Amino acid sequence: MQFEFNWLSLGTLIFVSHTLGVIAAIHAILNTRTSQGAVAWAVSLVAMPYLTLIPYLFLGRSKFAGYVDARRLENELLRTRAHPSAWDTHASSAGRPADALGHHVVRALTGLSGMPFLPGNAVRTLVNGDATFGAILDAIENARRYVLVQFFIVRDDPLGTMVKDLLIAKAREGVRVCFLYDSIGSFDLPQRYVAELLAGGVEIHPFATNRRFVNRFQLNFRNHRKIVVVDGERAFVGGHNIGVEYLGGNPRLSPWRDTHIDMRGPVVASVQFVFLEDWHWATQRLPRLEPSQAEEPQPQHGHDMHCLVVAPSPADKGETGSLFFVEAIHAARERIWITTPYLIPDEAVFAALRLAVMRGVDARILIPSRRDHYVVFEASKLYAYDLIRAGVRIFRYRPGFLHQKVVLIDNVAAAVGSANLDNRSFRLNFEIMVLTIDHEFAAEVEAMLAEDFVLAYEVDRSEYREAPALRRVTMHVARLFSPIL
Structure with a gap:
């Protein structure tokens, strides 16, 4: 009797697994962004549900519905409180960008971005970790009003400690500091690191995608951006995260080759807007920046670089x-x-x-x-x-x-x-x-x-x-x- 019961239980388990596999395959077909991805998930879920159901639970979704809804419902608030006035007019495809790339290319890129090319900027490359973090830490050290920081990976190592201590010092000086990190990219960040920043007056939050139950188990939709904005006057973007491996501290991967850029001028407002949109998702509020703190960056004298910020996300209508x-x-x-x-x-x-x-x-x-x-x-x-x-x-x-x-x-x-x-x-x-x-x-x-x-x-x-x-x-x-x- 026990033998028959075990076989019956096994048969039931197989039936339930394949039924769930078929349901998940239908979900993949209806929701996966690309046909290749839909086919890959559907075939594997139907043929091998025992191996693929759990991975699909964590990795299967490719549309970030929660962020899409938030963007649609709260976009007006963001654009009225954080949107540079220069964006209120439609971007023109004339001028230097069009001469360099062509009118149709500029029109397509500004359409993708939702932001225009902005003139009057100064941009320089920061080659490798020493130059990058030297410039970032120096800019933060000289901050007078606010610092916005966002990284995918934050380590509790010597570099992470240096950044933490400097941010706490600036917060104690009265500088508003907002720190956003990805909850999965920084999964091993100790709670004591976050607690010390909070106790020091730094507003720090994880970027998490699991506010809605449908995204509860998702490992997708990571915030891979690396952004630092200081006083709305200077911005940094690139490939470095906060960790000693980005300074060559991992012998297996050293020397680490990476590039960041240091920007001044109107483009800083575009970078800041991207941060504010992510911050609003993570906290449901905008940083309390005084009107004087939100002044638009002025064109840089002697520089006329035209810059466009493109910030792809799974919440975008297109790819x-x-x-x-x-x-x-x-x-x-x-x-x-x-x-x-x-x-x-x-x-x-x-x-x-x-x-x-x-x-x-x-x-x-x-x-x-x-x-x-x-x-x-x-x-x-x-x-x-x-x-x-x-x-x-x-x-x-x-x-x-x-x-x-x-x-x-x-x-x-x-x-x-x-x-x-x-x-x-x-x-x-x-x-x-x-x-x-x-x-x-x-x-x-x-x-x-x-x-x-x-x-x-x-x-x-x-x-x-x-x-x-x-x-x-x-x-x-x-x-x-x-x-x-």
């Missing part, structure tokens, strides 16, 4: 992240250089790169030679092989781990920010990129990347063709997970 890269590639007439730690392009980006090669554009992508995520690294080898066959030149950076996210378009434009060339940045993460139109800045970025290419080797088809059969199988299996990588 802002993917479309930004597609439009940047289409804008290239002579050269498109991209650096990214993760090479998982979607079909739209792949097609844009292939067309660029056909137009005679020098299309290059610089990626790491060391790995920090095994599955992503193996999948990227197969994508690199496909891109090489299409005529794109792929390079691997030798000295250490390459983490910078940079796009160079001809000799006129460059973008720096937090977005990788992968599906997670295209559709699942909150990201930020700053596109700058200026010949001198583009030359600065070109010189920086030229040094990186000198320290890299070009990948050829042998990386895939001469790999052992088992390794090639691993690459193909890894690529099956592309929709969630």
